[in-house]
Amino acid sequence: MTPIRFAAAAATLALFAAPFAAHAAPPAITAAIADTGRPAADLAKDASRKPAEVIEFARIKPGETVMDIWPGSGYWTRLFSDVVGPTGKVYSYIPAEIADFKGDPVGVIKKLATEPGRGNVVEVSDPLASPPPPQFEGVLDVAFTFENYHDTYDPFMKGADVAGFNRAVFKLLKHGGYYVVIDHAAPAGSGLSETNHNHRIDPATARAEIEKAGFVFDGESKVLANPDDPRTALVFDPSIKGKTDRFAYRFRKP
Secondary structure (H helix, E strand, C coil), X not given: CCHXXXXXXXXXXXXXXXXXXXXCCCHHHHHHHCCCXXXXXXXXXXXXXXXXXXXXXXXXXXXXXXXXXXXXXXXXXXXXXXXXXXXXXXXXXXXXXXXXXCCCHHHHHHHHCCCCCCCCEEEECCCCCCCCCHHHCCCEEEEEEECCHHHHHCHHXXXXXXXXXXXXXXXXXXXXXXXXXXXXXXXXXXXXXXXXXXXXXXXXXXXXXXXXXCCEEEEEECCCCCCCCXXXXXXXXXXXXXXXXXXXXXXXXX
């Protein structure tokens, strides 16, 4: 095939292929997911958690200051650390109410912060609803919590003030900053009845609580939705684990 015919064929193929091309995430997100320093355990969660779509929905960008609330093993903290880069910062926040849990959640994040390239990660552990010190008010671009908002109501949280927690997040964020909440959906109208039983929460209840703190609903993503989940099983049940119907809400501080 002559160069001219080859070029024409390639252009035609591109024309037909373009509508079906996969969505390309911003370079910083793509690079974060491809980081060879990510543990194998994190990589194994990618298919279920869809990090490219989730981080783009959260609108996290290089140079920003982000809080990963209830970070667990640090899956999102590592990704956010790469996305915001050396000019950004990630506060990995462990509620003091769970600091003594088996597995040493505070120690896990302290160790993570010593990994190569994680100098922008800061471990924080305070009671859930603690008002932020004045110097920390209005510093965050994004506050993010994944599959743990419902836990703030569980007995092991010792009656923590969830409304106070949402108000504290509001104070921490800059004007125009985002609060992203992703969690396992409970049946509509169930309110808080499933938070401890099945580790789920009614999306409408979560939204109403957060808006009451002063936030404006800014959008939702269906990337983690599963309409085949009846929303009635324990999220750790093998039949649904990793495949629950999860809502993803983004709120903005006016």
